[in-house]
Amino acid sequence: MTSYRAQTPADPQESDRATRRADSLTLRALHGRILSTDFFRRHWLPVLGVVAMLMIYITNRYTCQTQMETIQRLERELEVAKTERIREKSSYMSRIRESKMQQKVDSLRLGLTVQERPPYRLKVSD
DSSP states (O other), X not given: OOOXXXXXXXXXXXXXXXXXXXXXXXXXXXTTOSSOHHHHHHTHHHHHHHHHHHHHHHHHHHHHHHHHHHHHHHHHHHHHHHHHHHHHHHHHHHHTOHHHHHHHHHHHTOOOOOOSSXXXXXXXXX
């Protein structure tokens, strides 16, 4: 049977080196030196891809927001136009009542009369 023991550094200097490495990493992170130029030389393609994806995402989000604002503005304009159309239609309908139109036709002596029979459809047979 084999027994496994926790590996502890036998040398105190080795433990001290590990602590210095962790301190060095922390200091490098605090000073902004984690990503060196060597890192970018080795991984330039993935870094470029990530930057391009971020730019596309930002552009897409901005375009979407501006188009949504345009849609909302146009919907408000449409509601105003519909209300204006209804108001104009009611004004027009009040001006062209049948009796008013008949008075106008009579005053102009056009000789037009109201039909007594409704219109009918002509059927064309082949």
